[in-house]
Amino acid sequence: MENNANDSSTQKGLVNELVEGRDLTKELQVVLGNEPQSSSNEACGLMAKNILAKFERSLQILQYDPSNHFQFHLATTTTADSPNSFSGSPKSMESDGDFKDLAEHKDESKKRRISPRYTHRVQGSTSSGLEGPIEDGFNWRKYGQKDILGAKFPRAYYRCTNRVFQGCFATKQVQRSDDDHSSFDVTYRGKHTCSQATSSSSSSSHPNNHHPTPKLEPFETLVYTPQQQPQKIIWDFKRDNNNNIKDIKPIITTHKNTNPKSCSSFSFPSNSSSNPLLNHSANFVGYGNNFPTNSTTYAYQSPPTLMNNNGFNTDYNTHNFVVDHPQTIHPSSTSATNSPTIASFDHHHHHQGEFDDVFILDNPHFFQE
DNA sequence: AGGATTTGACCGTG
DNA sequence: CACGGTCAAATCCT
Numbered sequence: 001m002e003n004n005a006n007d008s009s010t011q012k013g014l015v016n017e018l019v020e021g022r023d024l025t026k027e028l029q030v031v032l033g034n035e036p037q038s039s040s041n042e043a044c045g046l047m048a049k050n051i052l053a054k055f056e057r058s059l060q061i062l063q064y065d066p067s068n069h070f071q072f073h074l075a076t077t078t079t080a081d082s083p084n085s086f087s088g089s090p091k092s093m094e095s096d097g098d099f100k101d102l103a104e105h106k107d108e109s110k111k112r113r114i115s116p117r118y119t120h121r122v123q124g125s126t127s128s129g130l131e132g133p134i135e136d137g138f139n140w141r142k143y144g145q146k147d148i149l150g151a152k153f154p155r156a157y158y159r160c161t162n163r164v165f166q167g168c169f170a171t172k173q174v175q176r177s178d179d180d181h182s183s184f185d186v187t188y189r190g191k192h193t194c195s196q197a198t199s200s201s202s203s204s205s206h207p208n209n210h211h212p213t214p215k216l217e218p219f220e221t222l223v224y225t226p227q228q229q230p231q232k233i234i235w236d237f238k239r240d241n242n243n244n245i246k247d248i249k250p251i252i253t254t255h256k257n258t259n260p261k262s263c264s265s266f267s268f269p270s271n272s273s274s275n276p277l278l279n280h281s282a283n284f285v286g287y288g289n290n291f292p293t294n295s296t297t298y299a300y301q302s303p304p305t306l307m308n309n310n311g312f313n314t315d316y317n318t319h320n321f322v323v324d325h326p327q328t329i330h331p332s333s334t335s336a337t338n339s340p341t342i343a344s345f346d347h348h349h350h351h352q353g354e355f356d357d358v359f360i361l362d363n364p365h366f367f368q369e
Numbered sequence: 370a371g372g373a374t375t376t377g378a379c380c381g382t383g
Numbered sequence: 384c385a386c387g388g389t390c391a392a393a394t395c396c397t
Contacts, residue, residue, distance in 0.1 A: 142374060144389060157388070161373095173388090 022055035138192065140172060152178045160194060168194030 028048050140158035148155045153176035162168040170190040177183045 141372090143391095145375075146387065146389095149386065155387085159389095171388095 018055055018058050022052060025052040025055060138170070148175065151175060160192060162194035166194040168192055170194075 025048055139161040141161045141163075142156060142158050144157035145154050146157070155173055155175040158172045158174065160168040160170040170188070170192045172189065173185075173187040175185045175187075177185060
């Protein structure tokens with residue numbers, strides 16, 4: 001084997017794997033914690049806790065220091081004034097906002113500032129011909145691809161499409177995982193400074209002068225399906241220039257801040273044949289214990305640190321759905337079809353107060369294989 | 370035609 | 384000098 005345990009790159013890889021395992025376990029805890037209590041669920045929670053402890057202990061044994069963690073993820077030298085990474089604008093790589101959290105603990109103030117990265121593993125599709133994970137709400141333009149030493153798959157480099165005209169220097173890297181070919185490690189670097197979110201249609205009720213409110217912030221919802229636990233989902237809407245829904249994609253989130261926000265004045269076309277939910281049923285997400293994936297589904301996550309930034313794509317809008325409780329499910333006229341259909345939906349405010357539109361699924365296998 | 374991607378060259382860093 | 388990140392000409396795509 002070419003891997004030597006003392007090799008520093010091997011150690012970095014090990015630490016990264018452990019950190020990822022730890023973070024995934026934390027995400028699992030969040031998922032479990034948001035589901036109704038049951039004995040099996042409780043057991044899963046306990047198990048997740050133990051697994052997390054193992055990861056923490058492993059990192060401890062390796063003398064893992066959180067303040068150094070980003071040495072593993074970070075480019076080696078990108079200081080704020082580095083001429084290298086972003087040749088365009090000198091002010092391009094301020095590390096502030098949500099990224100600050102990730103780069104904090106820099107106890108030694110003399111250390112040069114590193115530009116923070118945020119790496120996230122997302123599920124993609126291996127069979128659908130997609131070369132990478134699904135959209136994350138931003139418009140990216142690929143500018144390079146490179147074979148990486150020790151990696152089976154090349155790494156793709158993307159930059160924000162608004163780089164030229166708006167000086168937005170956000171970039172991301174996408175690398176297919178070596179071991180799990182269906183997942184990708186997506187590394188975001190730089191904060192979106194473009195106005196992808198500020199010129200959108202729904203400029204309704206937020207007279208927020210100072211901070212341009214991210215109108216297109218995805219919303220977290222609880223989704224109830226028959227015979228299944230509620231699932232937390234962000235529904236991401238893509239609209240065309242006429243503000244018609246062009247696409248809808250669910251984003252599973254483990255975002256800690258779970259206060260869903262209400263959203264009003266939205267309606268689906270009553271014509272069910274033009275209902276985008278139906279047209280995209282094959283693309284729906286599978287994730288987590290009660291969210292089995294199959295070959296036609298895939299899962300992805302939006303990077304939590306980017307979610308509340310202002311730079312969401314103008315073409316995107318989001319809205320809440322709550323699939324109502326199982327007992328209100330209307331049985332479908334056709335039982336043989338596997339494709340989910342919407343039996344009805346309700347635009348009244350949900351009694352929970354936080355959700356507007358209530359969708360009622362008629363297919364109990366909506367999220368099942 | 371013009372925007373996006375591909376791909377080898379180039380360059381800074383360790 | 385090897386490696387990873389970026390550039391940019393060529394090519395592809397619509």
